[in-house]
Structures are given as C-alpha cells and as structure tokens.
Amino acid sequence: MSSRIELLNAGLLRSDGRRPYELRTLSINFASQGTADGSVTFSHGLTEVRVAVLGPREAKAGSRRETLHDRATLNVEVQLAPFGVGERRRRGRGDKRLLELAATIKSTFEPVVQVHLYPRSTIDIFIHVLQLDGGLLPACINGSTLALATAGIPLFDFVCAIAGGVHGTQPLLDLTTVEENDIPSIVVGVMPRTGRVTLVQMETRLHMDRFEEVFRAACDAGKVLWSEMRDALRERTSDLVEALEAGPGAFAAKEVEEI
Amino acid sequence: MSSISKSEKAYIQSSLLSDPPLRADGRGLTDFRTVALESGVAPLANGSARVSIGRNAYDGGGGTEVVAAAKLEVETVGDGEGVDGGRVVCSVSCSPTAYPLLSSNALDDLQHDMTSLLHATLSHPTIRPQNLCILPGKKSWLLNLDVIIFSDAGNIFDAIFMAARAALWDTKVPRTRSVQYRAKKSDRKDATQAMDVDEATHTGSALDTRETVQVSDFELPDYWDEGEPLDGRQTWPVCLTLNLLPTSHFLDATLQEEASVPLKLLVLYSFQSDTPPLLRSMRLLGTGVSDLVQVKSLLKDGEKYARIVWTALEGKLKDEDLRRNQKARERFLNR
Numbered sequence: 001m002s003s004r005i006e007l008l009n010a011g012l013l014r015s016d017g018r019r020p021y022e023l024r025t026l027s028i029n030f031a032s033q034g035t036a037d038g039s040v041t042f043s044h045g046l047t048e049v050r051v052a053v054l055g056p057r058e059a060k061a062g063s064r065r066e067t068l069h070d071r072a073t074l075n076v077e078v079q080l081a082p083f084g085v086g087e088r089r090r091r092g093r094g095d096k097r098l099l100e101l102a103a104t105i106k107s108t109f110e111p112v113v114q115v116h117l118y119p120r121s122t123i124d125i126f127i128h129v130l131q132l133d134g135g136l137l138p139a140c141i142n143g144s145t146l147a148l149a150t151a152g153i154p155l156f157d158f159v160c161a162i163a164g165g166v167h168g169t170q171p172l173l174d175l176t177t178v179e180e181n182d183i184p185s186i187v188v189g190v191m192p193r194t195g196r197v198t199l200v201q202m203e204t205r206l207h208m209d210r211f212e213e214v215f216r217a218a219c220d221a222g223k224v225l226w227s228e229m230r231d232a233l234r235e236r237t238s239d240l241v242e243a244l245e246a247g248p249g250a251f252a253a254k255e256v257e258e259i
Numbered sequence: 260m261s262s263i264s265k266s267e268k269a270y271i272q273s274s275l276l277s278d279p280p281l282r283a284d285g286r287g288l289t290d291f292r293t294v295a296l297e298s299g300v301a302p303l304a305n306g307s308a309r310v311s312i313g314r315n316a317y318d319g320g321g322g323t324e325v326v327a328a329a330k331l332e333v334e335t336v337g338d339g340e341g342v343d344g345g346r347v348v349c350s351v352s353c354s355p356t357a358y359p360l361l362s363s364n365a366l367d368d369l370q371h372d373m374t375s376l377l378h379a380t381l382s383h384p385t386i387r388p389q390n391l392c393i394l395p396g397k398k399s400w401l402l403n404l405d406v407i408i409f410s411d412a413g414n415i416f417d418a419i420f421m422a423a424r425a426a427l428w429d430t431k432v433p434r435t436r437s438v439q440y441r442a443k444k445s446d447r448k449d450a451t452q453a454m455d456v457d458e459a460t461h462t463g464s465a466l467d468t469r470e471t472v473q474v475s476d477f478e479l480p481d482y483w484d485e486g487e488p489l490d491g492r493q494t495w496p497v498c499l500t501l502n503l504l505p506t507s508h509f510l511d512a513t514l515q516e517e518a519s520v521p522l523k524l525l526v527l528y529s530f531q532s533d534t535p536p537l538l539r540s541m542r543l544l545g546t547g548v549s550d551l552v553q554v555k556s557l558l559k560d561g562e563k564y565a566r567i568v569w570t571a572l573e574g575k576l577k578d579e580d581l582r583r584n585q586k587a588r589e590r591f592l593n594r
Binding site: 031052 | 301302303304307315318320321324326328330332350352354355356357359360361362363367403405407409410411412
C-alpha cells in the first residue's frame with residue numbers, strides 16, 4: 001500500500017470528507033482595519049486572507065510618476081505571514097511568486113473596476129495571507145472584490161474565483177494544498193452577473209475534454225460563491241443603513257443590548 | 260506616524276497640560292484603551308496571540324492590531340548559526356495597511372527599528388528558555404518569533420510586547436526523546452579480542468574501538484498534547500511607553516497624541532515572583548531631550564504602571580490557558 005493520501009475514495013469522498021463539488025466553509029468578516037477604506041477578512045476553509053483597500057487616492061511619493069492621466073491605477077501588494085505555511089519561510093517584498101500573484105490579481109481587476117472615473121489616482125489593494133491551505137489566488141480575488149465593494153469603488157460586476165481540478169475523470173472543486181500538489185488544476189474567475197470570465201489560469205497539463213467539464217463546474221461554483229458574497233455584503237450595507245437612520249451612538253446601544 | 264499641523268499639536272499639548280488634563284477620548288492620563296487578547300490564533304505555529312488596543316465595540320475592528328506567532332525549528336549546533344541551548348530570533352513586519360502613507364523603503368526602515376528593539380530584548384542570553392535544548396552540544400530548537408502589525412492606532416510598542424509575551428506564553432515545545440545507536444557490548448568485546456568474528460551477529464564496526472556511547476539523535480514521541488510550555492513564562496517582559504510632556508507624562512497615546520509629544524520613554528520590566536522587578540530594557544525615542552533626574556522619577560512611575568499592565572496581562576493569559584485547555588476539555592466531555 002502506498003503512503004500517499006487517497007484524494008478521492010471509492011465512495012466519492014475527498015481526503016477532507018467533502019464530495020467532489022462541495023465547497024469549503026466561507027467566512028467573511030468586514031471588521032475595519034486601521035484607516036483602510038474597505039477591508040475584509042476572508043477565509044475559505046483553512047485559507048485565510050486579510051484584504052484592505054485604500055483609495056482612490058493620490059499615489060505615494062515614490063510611485064507618483066506611474067499614475068495615468070485618464071484613469072486610476074491599481075496597485076496590488078501581497079504579503080505572506082511567515083507562520084501561515086507549514087515550513088516557515090520569510091518571503092520578502094521582492095519574492096517572485098508573490099509578485100506574480102499580485103500581477104495576476106491586478107490584471108483580473110483592471111477590466112472590472114471602473115478606473116476611468118478616477119484619473120491620476122491609485123487604488124491600493126493590500127493583501128495579507130494569514131493561512132494557506134490551497135486556493136490562494138481565488139481567496140485573494142474574492143477578498144479583493146468584497147474589499148473594493150466595501151470601499152465604495154464602482155465595479156462593473158463581482159469577480160468570483162474558484163479552483164477546480166480533475167482526479168481521474170472526476171472534476172473536483174475548491175482544492176486544498178494536498179489536492180493542488182497532486183492533480184491538474186485551473187483557477188477560474190467569473191463575473192456572475194454577465195457570465196463573463198476575467199481569469200483562467202492553468203499551470204499544469206489537462207486534457208482538452210476534461211477541461212470543458214471542469215471549466216463549466218467552476219463557472220457554476222462562481223455563481224454559488226457570488227450569492228454568498230452578495231448576501232454578506234447586503235447584510236453589512238443594511239447594518240450601515242440602519243446605523244445611519246438610528247443616528248450616532250446606535251452601534252454602542254446595539255452592543256449593550258446584545259450583552 | 261500621522262503628521263498634524265502646528266496648531267493641532269499645540270491644541271493637544273495644552274489640553275493634556277491643562278488642569279484637569281483633557282484627552283480627546285475622555286481618558287485620564289494614565290488610562291489605557293480597551294486591550295483585547297486572544298491566543299492560539301495561528302494553528303500552524305507553536306504559539307500565537309493577537310492583541311488589539313482600542314478596537315471599536317461594534318465590529319471588533321479599528322485600533323492597534325498586532326499578531327505574534329512563535330515557530331520552532333530544529334537546528335544543528337555548530338552548523339552555521341546554531342547555538343548550544345537554542346536561540347530566539349525575532350522579527351517585526353508591518354502590513355502596508357498599518358502605515359498607508361509610508362513608501363516601501365520607509366516601511367522597511369520602520370520594521371528594522373522595531374525588530375532591533377524586540378530582538379535585542381527577547382533574545383538576550385539571560386532570559387533564554389531552558390527547554391530549547393534537544394541534545395546538548397548537538398541539536399537545539401530555534402524559536403522564530405514573528406510579529407505582524409496589521410494596524411497602528413498608537414502605542415504600538417506596548418502592543419508588540421504584549422503580543423510577543425502572550426505568544427511565548429502560549430508556545431508549546433514538542434517533547435523529544437533521545438535515541439542512541441550502539442553495538443552490543445558482547446560483540447564489541449569479541450571484535451577486539453578474537454579475530455574470528457561471527458559476521459551475522461556483529462552489528463558494530465570491528466575497527467571502532469572508541470568508547471563513544473553518546474546520544475546521537477532524537478525522536479518525537481506520539482503524545483496527546485502538543486508538548487510542554489516554553490520555559491520562563493515569568494521572564495518575558497512587558498513594555499510601557501511613557502509619553503513625555505514638559506511637566507507630566509501620559510500612557511497609551513493615540514496617533515495624534517504621539518505626533519504631538521517630542522519624546523517617548525520605553526521601559527521594559529519583568530516581575531518575577533521571587534526577585535525584585537527587573538528592568539530589561541529602556542529606550543528614549545524622539546527628538547526631545549531629558550535629564551537624569553527626570554528619567555529617575557519616570558522609571559519609578561514606569562515600574563508602577565508596568566506592574567499593573569503585567570498583572571492584568573498575567574490574569575488574562577491564565578484565563579486564556581483555562582479557556583483553551585480545561586474549558587475546552589469540559590465542553591468536549593459535555594457534548
């Protein structure tokens with residue numbers, strides 16, 4: 001018997017007990033982070049990212065020359081907490097993998113954010129990865145969507161991203177690290193309202209026939225994510241509206257009631 | 260870190276110096292904002308804690324927020340940087356969210372400044388934990404303490420050291436068992452006395468006649484808990500920042516208040532039960548100047564306040580221990 005973990009057993013259950021199309025638990029927390037305009041702590045299974053959006057604002061002194069006269073520029077920075085991965089490794093700001101991840105996120109959001117509304121300014125998206133268990137890019141993208149929305153930045157649509165893979169002939173959704181390391185996988189970012197796709201990423205080989213199946217499953221999963229994310233955002237917004245109507249001090253009163 | 264205008268600075272200073280002193284949030288000069296602490300926030304680390312000072316009540320956000328996590332690695336002594344008895348390495352990193360106005364170079368400088376204070380204080384040989392040693396002279400644990408600043412709303416050093424202390428308090432060192440390989444005594448005797456050695460039962464080298472019965476490696480026994488707590492829970496200091504005005508001082512400054520005082524004094528104390536309070540470190544930060552008489556009286560006051568912080572933190576850490584161990588067990592049993 002091999003010591004490898006069985007990714008999908010005969011009963012079609014995966015190594016963590018999920019079914020092939022089952023997603024991990026989502027948790028979305030909109031607690032404010034410092035002076036950020038929009039912030040969210042997004043955890044998907046054991047992957048947890050904090051995203052803060054600042055802007056649109058004047059660029060920092062060092063990068064002011066990169067601003068464009070007719071639209072806002074997106075600036076994405078990704079950091080990885082040294083204790084968030086199994087083997088402790090300090091990744092600095094210049095780490096190639098993180099830079100690549102940031103570039104992918106940036107290019108995903110460029111067609112979605114209405115950048116033409118804010119010429120000569122930047123929108124900063126700061127992402128801090130607290131824990132990593134597969135699906136890093138999807139978590140970053142979903143978190144960024146929500147953070148941009150809470151910052152009040154106009155978007156054409158949500159971007160909901162999800163990873164998909166194939167085990168044998170069975171498509172799987174929402175891969176963990178163990179699965180990511182072993183099976184071919186793709187990441188799909190969909191814009192659920194229009195049904196368009198802004199991101200497809202594949203770093204492994206996958207058969208043509210299988211690709212379509214996984215791709216369709218991932219697009220559907222994106223819509224499921226959308227409903228979750230939309231509900232969370234609506235709840236927050238209605239809380240805000242309630243607070244506005246109740247006047248100052250309402251939050252404090254609510255807190256006291258709950259205690 | 261925020262820049263404020265001259266008039267705003269003067270306004271804050273004069274209200275702090277007025278009688279009675281006034282602060283924007285209505286606190287007294289020696290009052291802290293609410294401090295919240297949670298340990299065990301990073302499941303992949305050996306010990307971790309999150310501290311926030313002055314977060315708002317309705318969504319748990321805002322305020323100064325710091326996460327510290329300790330992670331252990333095995334190191335070979337004499338190979339590279341490994342030291343007999345283990346060592347502690349600290350680092351502080353700032354999220355750009357915490358300092359949105361700083362360029363990345365300025366952020367690096369700031370991180371470096373904070374790291375140097377934390378590392379110099381906590382990695383000092385006099386407070387090195389005893390149980391970081393695995394095999395004397397061979398293997399030891401390297402403790403990496405990583406602190407991340409997620410947001411800074413003032414009084415960052417106190418938060419860093421509180422988080423560091425809580426993370427180290429929470430750290431569990433895995434149990435190890437020494438293993439040694441040795442030839443059977445009888446075989447060894449045979450090998451040296453007679454030439455006709457039975458090859459089948461011979462396990463040591465015939466040429467090796469040295470008396471080297473030494474522990475050479477270790478294993479991790481399978482056990483129900485994560486290990487024993489890191490030694491020296493009482494020795495990790497707390498930091499107290501005294502913000503100095505010409506005639507008085509105040510604690511737990513917000514960003515605006517920090518920007519309007521010229522001088523800060525950091526004192527780090529540890530209060531072990533059997534020894535008098537120990538001053539572990541001291542820093543004077545800022546552009547102003549102070550004199551010996553003032554520093555002397557400040558140290559006395561600092562010790563008083565630090566003891567209060569220490570007692571409160573100690574109480575909370577014991578609570579957290581209960582919450583995560585005893586109460587969790589009871590909950591499990593009562594399911």
